[in-house]
Amino acid sequence: MVTVESRFGVPSEEIAYKTLDGETIIINLVNGVYYSLPGVGSEAWELIASGRSLAEIAAILSARYGIPSDVVAADLVRLADQLVTENLLGPDSGSDTAGELPLPSPAERVYQAPALQAYRDMADLLALDPPTPGIVFRPGLAGSTDAPIG
Amino acid sequence: MTTSDSIPGLVSCIVPVHNGARFLGEALASIAAQRYQPREIIVVDDGSTDDTARVASESGVPLRYLRQEQSGGPSARNHGMRMSRGSFFAFLDADDRWHPDKLTIQMARFVARPELDISLGHVQNFWMPEVDAERIKLAGHRRAAPIPGYTASTLVARREVFDRLGPFKAEMKHGEQTEWFLRARESGAEIELLPDVLLERRLHGDNVSRHKAEASLAQYFELLRGHIERVRRNDPVPPLPP
Numbered sequence: 251m252v253t254v255e256s257r258f259g260v261p262s263e264e265i266a267y268k269t270l271d272g273e274t275i276i277i278n279l280v281n282g283v284y285y286s287l288p289g290v291g292s293e294a295w296e297l298i299a300s301g302r303s304l305a306e307i308a309a310i311l312s313a314r315y316g317i318p319s320d321v322v323a324a325d326l327v328r329l330a331d332q333l334v335t336e337n338l339l340g341p342d343s344g345s346d347t348a349g350e351l352p353l354p355s356p357a358e359r360v361y362q363a364p365a366l367q368a369y370r371d372m373a374d375l376l377a378l379d380p381p382t383p384g385i386v387f388r389p390g391l392a393g394s395t396d397a398p399i400g
Numbered sequence: 401m402t403t404s405d406s407i408p409g410l411v412s413c414i415v416p417v418h419n420g421a422r423f424l425g426e427a428l429a430s431i432a433a434q435r436y437q438p439r440e441i442i443v444v445d446d447g448s449t450d451d452t453a454r455v456a457s458e459s460g461v462p463l464r465y466l467r468q469e470q471s472g473g474p475s476a477r478n479h480g481m482r483m484s485r486g487s488f489f490a491f492l493d494a495d496d497r498w499h500p501d502k503l504t505i506q507m508a509r510f511v512a513r514p515e516l517d518i519s520l521g522h523v524q525n526f527w528m529p530e531v532d533a534e535r536i537k538l539a540g541h542r543r544a545a546p547i548p549g550y551t552a553s554t555l556v557a558r559r560e561v562f563d564r565l566g567p568f569k570a571e572m573k574h575g576e577q578t579e580w581f582l583r584a585r586e587s588g589a590e591i592e593l594l595p596d597v598l599l600e601r602r603l604h605g606d607n608v609s610r611h612k613a614e615a616s617l618a619q620y621f622e623l624l625r626g627h628i629e630r631v632r633r634n635d636p637v638p639p640l641p642p
Contacts, residue, residue, distance in 0.1 A: 268621045275624050284624050369628065374548040374593065375578055375585075376620070378523055 252331045254305040254323045258298055259343035269296060276338055282373030285338065290315070291364030294329060301342055304330060315361035325363045332366045411438040411503060411556065412486030415463075416476030420494030421451040423602060427494050428461040436503035439486045442466060444476040452494075474568035474576040477552060481567060487559050491552040495602045498553075502598040506556040509592060517589040518557045521598030523549040528604040535603075546597050550581045554599045561589055574616035579623055586630065 260267070267276040274292040276285040287295050290311065297307040304326045311326075312319035333339045413431050417424055424443075431441055441463040443456045447470025456465050468479055477491055488510070492498055499521075506519040524546050527535035538544050552568075565583050568576045584591060 266617055266621075268618075270621065270625055273625070275621055275628070277620065277624070286628050367628075369624075369631070371631075372582070372624075372627070375550045375581055377542075377548045378551050379578075379616075 252304075252327050252334060254308065254327060255303055256327075256330060257301055257303045257342035258330065258334070258339040259301065259341055260299050260338070261340045265338055267295070267299070277376075278337065279376075280337075282376035283336070283368060283370050284372065285336070285369065286367040287364065288367075289362055289364070291329065291366065294326060294364045295333075298326075298330065298333070298339065301344065311361075315359055317361045322361075329364045329366060336366070336368065409437065409439045410486055411436075411488045411490050411507065412481070412484035413438045413441045413490045413492060414477055414480030414484065415441065415443045415492050415494055416446055416473050416480065417443060417448065417452050417456075417494035418446040418470060418473070418476075419448045419450045419452065421448070421455045423495040423604075424452060424455045425459050426497055427492050428456070428459045428463065430497040430500070431492060432461045433500050434498065434503045435501055436507050438490070438503060440464060440484065442480045442484055444468065444480040446470050446472065446476040472570065472573055474572060475570040478567040478570055481559075481562060488556055489559060489562065490556045492599075493553050493601075495604065495607075496553050497600040497602070499596070499598045499600070501596075502554075503556065505594065505596055505598065509594070510556070510558075513590075513592065515590050516592055517561045518555060518584060518591045519594065520591065521549050521554045521594045521596050522546040523551065523554060523599045523601050524597045525601050525603055528602060530605045531603055548593055549599055550578065550593075551599070552577050553601070565589070572619060575619035575623060578620070582623060582627060586627075 264278065264280050265276060266279060267274055269275075269292055272292055273286060273288040274295045276287065276295070278284065293311065293314075294307060297310060298304075302310075304323060308319045308323035308326055311317070311322045315322075330339065415424075415427060415431070420427075428441070428443075431438065441461060443463050443465050445452050445456070445465065445467040447468065453465065453467070456463060464483070466479065466483055468476065473493075480491075481489055488507070490503065490506075502521065506521070509519050510516050525543055535544075561584065565580070565587055568580050570576075572579060581591075
């Protein structure tokens with residue numbers, strides 16, 4: 251059960267993510283489903299992935315956006331519950347929580363409750379050759395960039 | 401289903417290859433063994449420095465051998481299409497093998513469904529001895545079972561589809577096939593994925609996907625981001641210039 255004291259980790263062999271221009275895109279490499287978390291959701295994801303508790307994240311976002319921390323905490327619990335249901339988060343793996351994320355620019359500092367958007371339309375396209383460096387066993391490859399086509 | 405269900409001799413088979421001498425002969429033999437005989441087989445040698453040219457010439461398979469400076473797999477596929485004469489395109493990577501009935505099955509589908517633009521099948525991976533540890537590790541894994549084959553090597557497509565959508569993006573070194581299939585899907589092309597295993601995909605120590613996994617991940621993120629934006633705008637991907 252997700253509570254404000256919960257901490258999480260990202261299963262690195264199964265989940266890949268990248269934040270581009272304030273939007274985090276997450277791919278579940280196991281089933282090809284991918285997700286978008288724009289705005290506050292993107293900040294929340296990065297903070298969750300850093301191993302902070304939801305209460306700690308609520309305090310950070312509350313200060314950034316001037317929103318009561320209990321409101322933010324409730325949104326975070328709801329978001330984390332969705333992320334766990336989608337198998338995007340696992341148990342905390344003791345991630346390094348050092349380092350602050352940069353503040354968004356003043357024009358962007360409007361709080362909107364994080365909203366996870368799921369896209370299930372490309373699972374078959376990504377099934378054959380998922381970009382899964384963590385899954386593939388590498389038997390001492392030379393690392394050549396001049397590899398055969400195939 | 402027999403060859404009489406479809407019109408023979410319409411397919412150009414394009415085999416891009418770079419330093420693929422080790423397995424090219426097997427790939428070509430699997431095309432030659434097709435019950436549905438293609439119109440032509442075109443080997444596009446992408447700047448190989450090994451025995452690729454000799455293997456092609458000594459394969460005993462009637463083919464056209466084209467050579468280009470090394471520009472990557474998508475560029476080689478595009479070059480093969482430009483030089484081809486068939487009404488349909490099929491591709492085979494030089495380390496993989498087609499099922500003997502691949503073209504028979506797929507060309508029959510174009511007869512049965514005149515509206516069909518693109519036919520695809522499933523892929524069965526197989527492992528060479530040098531990566532046997534991977535085979536053991538993946539026993540029971542979904543990658544050891546037949547996988548939906550959104551890849552050029554299972555594809556048979558009408559020439560008109562490439563005329564309409566444009567070729568593979570030659571500047572992409574990985575993920576260009578996913579990008580093309582995404583373009584096809586977003587354009588409303590009629591795509592059929594058959595349940596049949598039509599391709600045996602060889603996993604060995606030099607698969608490009610092993611070397612490029614990190615780079616391909618970055619390109620997938622760009623692809624997905626563009627797709628998400630178009631879905632939000634309900635705006636299909638524009639075709640590339642031919």
